[in-house]
Amino acid sequence: MTYESFVACLAEAEPPTGISLVLQGLWYAGRQQWEQAHTLAQVTDRDQRHNWLHAYLHRQEGDLGNAAYWYRRAGRSVFTGSLTEEWEQLVRAQPEIAR
Template identity: 55%
Template sequence: MTYHDFLDSQTQHEPPAGLSPLLEALWYAGRDEWHKAHALAQEHEDAPLFDWLHAFLHRQQGDLNNAAYWYRRAARPEFDGSLRHEWQELVKTQLPD
């Protein structure tokens, strides 16, 4: 799957089969299905990319203090761009253009 295939899949009712847990969480996050994405993030709290995802999700929720905590756990600076841009950057860590 490419990045563009993943973007196209956002119009479907279910995530594509065979996605990694991170991509599945990102798929839900991209559709503003916060609770489903957050539940997946919580299952993988000791992985840096999931910690970044967790930071993004709390930023998406508007909980900036909690987001700052997760950025620190991910060893990443707080993202200062748009939520959409951060989501795209996260997806691109997993998929080629």
């Protein structure tokens, strides 16, 4: 799957089948469905990709203290660009997305 095809599938009623929980969370986040995305981010706190998604979602919500905690758990610095830029970076960082 390419980044462009992932963005295009945001218009579908359901996320694509067979994608990771993190990419599903990003699909919901891309559709502004925060609760569904957050539920998927909380599935585990032992995976840095989940933790980065979790950080992004709390930053999106405006809870910067909580976001900072999850960035630390993800082994990342707090993102300083726009939410749109971070969402794109998160999507592109997923193994299912062709580089």
